[in-house]
Amino acid sequence: MVGPRTLAAAALVLLAVAWHAGHQRLVRANGDRAEGFVWQLPQGFPAPRVPPDNPMTPVKVELGRRLFHDPRLSGDGTLACVSCHDPARAFTDGRARALGIQDNLHPRSAMSLTNVAYNATLGWDDPGLTRLEDQALVPLLNTRPPEMGVAGREDEVLARFAGDRRYRALFTEAFPKDDHPVTLRNVTYALAAFERTLISGNSPYDRWAYGGEVAALDPEARAGARLFFSRRLNCFRCHAGFNFSGPVVYEGSAGPRPLFHNTGLYDEDGRGAYPAPNTGVHRHSGRAADMGKFRAPTLRNIALTAPYMHDGSIPTLAAVLDHYAAGGRARSAGPHAPAATDDDLTDPLMAGFKLTPDERRHLVAFLHALTDDSFVRQAQETGQP
Numbered sequence: 001m002v003g004p005r006t007l008a009a010a011a012l013v014l015l016a017v018a019w020h021a022g023h024q025r026l027v028r029a030n031g032d033r034a035e036g037f038v039w040q041l042p043q044g045f046p047a048p049r050v051p052p053d054n055p056m057t058p059v060k061v062e063l064g065r066r067l068f069h070d071p072r073l074s075g076d077g078t079l080a081c082v083s084c085h086d087p088a089r090a091f092t093d094g095r096a097r098a099l100g101i102q103d104n105l106h107p108r109s110a111m112s113l114t115n116v117a118y119n120a121t122l123g124w125d126d127p128g129l130t131r132l133e134d135q136a137l138v139p140l141l142n143t144r145p146p147e148m149g150v151a152g153r154e155d156e157v158l159a160r161f162a163g164d165r166r167y168r169a170l171f172t173e174a175f176p177k178d179d180h181p182v183t184l185r186n187v188t189y190a191l192a193a194f195e196r197t198l199i200s201g202n203s204p205y206d207r208w209a210y211g212g213e214v215a216a217l218d219p220e221a222r223a224g225a226r227l228f229f230s231r232r233l234n235c236f237r238c239h240a241g242f243n244f245s246g247p248v249v250y251e252g253s254a255g256p257r258p259l260f261h262n263t264g265l266y267d268e269d270g271r272g273a274y275p276a277p278n279t280g281v282h283r284h285s286g287r288a289a290d291m292g293k294f295r296a297p298t299l300r301n302i303a304l305t306a307p308y309m310h311d312g313s314i315p316t317l318a319a320v321l322d323h324y325a326a327g328g329r330a331r332s333a334g335p336h337a338p339a340a341t342d343d344d345l346t347d348p349l350m351a352g353f354k355l356t357p358d359e360r361r362h363l364v365a366f367l368h369a370l371t372d373d374s375f376v377r378q379a380q381e382t383g384q385p
């Protein structure tokens, strides 16, 4: 005779078997499980957030790395991601404004990819762009202006990789559940996986602040750090946290919570207008209150990424400090100065301040101490084929 207890136990076993089978199916459906990938994280850094449909695997990162450096990914075969995001310059291009295929001038400056995995939003001013997978389509397909010029030539571009034995093998291994893995979607997924590995946290400042290396930061840079974190200058209020940046997301964090600021760079009309098309969040929302609002980028490796701001209009770090000291350069030097002091678009934290020449030097020294040479060296080495 079978008692209720035995029945219950049998039911449990059945449930467990069913769950296990279901789980196996799930894992197999996912195919590309996060197998063998280990984050190399600096002390105190959280693990980046990874979309559930694009788990990290070493082979996917390797595929993304190759694609990132390969000019065959552009329509006419002349430009790679790395052309505008050069590791030696912390993944920027040294230009005020980026240059797409056939010398198409982009209205904005190429951004650093330092710690890009943590950014709550991507791009200078787009509140809706939150996934690296989606961002990668922008340079590929953009037509205003063309950056990599893939729009309308998708099949031709993909055929180059499908026809390459080594790439075919990498795509197959990185996306094992796909019958035809060489797709634009998988290109962007692999690029995103690679970009998430671009993590930098070994600057002299880090070694001094977190590594206990008292000598890593010289006294001038230490004085600069005190200024940076002071209520007088307020830099840390917008360039915040471990990434010296606007809002971050990571594994287990809330968000994303986008945040953008007007730092008073322009005032075209006495009411705070920025020159089109670079009107910031306003160009996405159409709201007057969003005029001139941009994301506060990371200041890590900032000494390598001149010229500065969304349009590269400030050539040096010292000149950036002058802009902040003036409470936004539009207030002191714009065509409508000093009337512009009353505009309510410029962020209230842009109150302006006076710096002695020594203080200015100290602050620049501090910003230089955010340069992570090991990151740059490694990024250059992994750029080798």
Ligand code: HEC
Pocket: 068, 079, 080, 081, 082, 083, 084, 085, 098, 099, 100, 101, 106, 108, 109, 110, 111, 112, 113, 116, 119, 121, 122, 123, 124, 125, 132, 135, 136, 139, 140, 147, 148, 191, 195
């Ligand atoms: C023609 C130069 C150019 C090329 C080529 C290029 N980019 Fe960019 N990249 C830019 C510019 C300019 C921006 C800023 C765009 C904006 O916000 O308007 C940017 C921004 C980004 C960002 C956002 C970074 C952040 O902190 O939010 C990522 C990520 C990125 N690019 C990845 C890529 C990838 C991947 C490729 C190759 C598929 C690529 N880029 C090719 C110029 C370029």
Ligand code: HEC
Pocket: 228, 233, 234, 235, 236, 237, 238, 239, 260, 261, 262, 263, 265, 294, 295, 296, 297, 299, 302, 305, 307, 308, 309, 310, 311, 317, 320, 321, 324, 347, 349, 350
């Ligand atoms: C109100 C918020 C806010 C404050 C305060 C602030 N920043 Fe910024 N910072 C931003 C934003 C937003 C940008 C991008 C602006 C743009 O491109 O239009 C930026 C850009 C920069 C850049 C150029 C980054 C790049 O990649 O081109 C540097 C350098 C910089 N800030 C340093 C500082 C320093 C130093 C201080 C303190 C003196 C400071 N910031 C205070 C919000 C702020």
